[in-house]
Amino acid sequence: MSEKEPLFSAKNLKLFTDPFNAGNPITVLVLGICSALAVTVKLQPAIVMGLSVTVVTGFSSFIISLLRNTIPNRIRIIVQLVVVAALVILVDQLLKAYVYEVSKQLSVFVGLIITNCIIMGRIEAFALGNKPFPSLIDGFGNGAGYGMILVIVAFFRELLGSGSLFGIRIVPESFYVSAGGFYENNGMMVLPPAALILLGVIIWVHRSVNNKLLEK
Amino acid sequence: MENFINIFVQSVFINNMIFAYFLGMCSFLAVSRKVSTAMGLGIAVIFVLMITVPVNYLINKYLLQEGALSWFGDEYRDIDLGFLSFIVFIAVIAWIVQVLEMIVEKFTPALYNQLGIFLPLIAVNCAVMGASLFMQEREYSSVAEASSFGLGSGTGWMLAIVGIAAIREKMSYSKVPPALKGLGITFIVTGLMAIAFMSFSGIEIKID
């Protein structure tokens, strides 16, 4: 790290914050939706998934950036895949060892982080041409921007679909029809289509606020 | 036979890769502007899934699973290489896609012209990796079952992408709110399609 600029220069900071708004990987760049939405029924797995993706994106960008001048051209993609897959296996093993319950809920979707387009996308677009530290920041930022969308979707799905947040009941028991009240959970929200529609709405809101992002 | 047909039908309609698991969304969104290209990619995905799922099934059964190496000798019975499965699966997929591309290019240039551009895209298509992981998790009992799952998932994926491409072609003439144009409306329409597909849930085919 011999560059003169400080570690958290404005430029590096922008690398981190950009993905939360104008450069959001899901709503703007349309990357990595695979593997994302199936884990958004509840908040907790969504957060763990977001963190896992952030870690993998950050470190794979960092490692590839370190190796960028040594990688043989012909097997570039394979090398990237191997690095990403190795990191994902590590994450998977750690989850199984320390947050077993959540790892069960995530099931195959941890493995699918490998084929998450964000990771390969950031490696190809950024890490191959930049120094390790900015690559790390860029990876973390994109992972976090991605995680943010997961959390927003999961927030609404858990609140409306199960009446709880983080498994803690928010809508009082007595409101429910079964207990003589007037309220019923929206069963639609726990089903897969709700995630797609919610995401559509999030994009709608995001683009209405940020006019620069409109598609012609 | 009944079993194979059921696995096929269920993976096409009920546990559709796109509508139930959101797998392969990247290419689903990027290559669904025209029906003809969507069709090409769909066929390529079916092709790749039909080969990779059974191959990975065999690798998992005879190399990776706990106790899979026992055909090697009894002292290898306890070895569990399951932790390597992600890396092995993705490597096998990348390798098969590469080989397939070379074979298609060599022997059927006409097909290559149609599918060629899509093949490299498929190596990182989540639906392909996802099918292998689901195959592993669901513990299918034979190669034939795994193949029929692969074929079904691929067909379901193609059905979804061709469907959305057709709708998007029509939709380019409709007045969509500017902020919803493109990505937003595509997601919402996909959600509505997913709801429609849910009406298939519970179907089971019986052959007497």
Place this chain on the structure above:
Amino acid sequence: MNRDSNIYTLVYSAIMVIVVAALLAVASGALKAPQERNREIEKKMNILTSVGKAAGASIADDKNAYIENEYSKYIVESFLININGEKTEGDAFNTDLKAELKKPETERLLPVFVCSDNGSKQYIFPVRGAGLWGAIWGYISLKDDFNTVYGAVFDHAGETPGLGAEIADVSFQKKFADKKIYLDGKFMSVDVVKNGSVQLDDYKVDGITGGTLTSKAVGKMLFDCLSNYTKFFDVQKQNR
């Protein structure tokens, strides 16, 4: 150095494979112990849940210690039985039900866990079968008349979220309590039927809307697995 030469590419990939393989082998070896411990705790938790114990697990400070404590407090006995209902030697807790069910009936050794709380005894039987997509499994407990169901717990590998996956939900599992498995001395098991299609009685449980195939699979699993224990039930009833 020429990054396009064959030798460089080969050496590079060889080194990469060795480094990655070594790293992963070390990591998986080091994490094996906590992972297996998690599985053990989960199994104990499921056994306890099937008899309505361990309800405070989610709020316990140290969940593992809590489960261990409850398990040693309530699960007083565990043993294996053969197809004739005779007790045999063996480690019931670590018996792999999946492997046992693959054996011919006469060679199977199946686990039984006994829970005792203030003098009332429940018998817990593991069950396992094929769901719509992957394996489904669970535990069902009977009161000591070997007829009335006390409780049940189910889990699954990959049933459809929101539909078949609901078998893992408490509201579904609660429906099994107080059902009967014998009618006039004939083994009936508890069947899971399509929501609203037939009159429910002591031998039927209402299935999950939209999860019919998984619901049916639960019924089949219960019948198949409990059938293995019928001789054991007979012997125990005579001894009472």
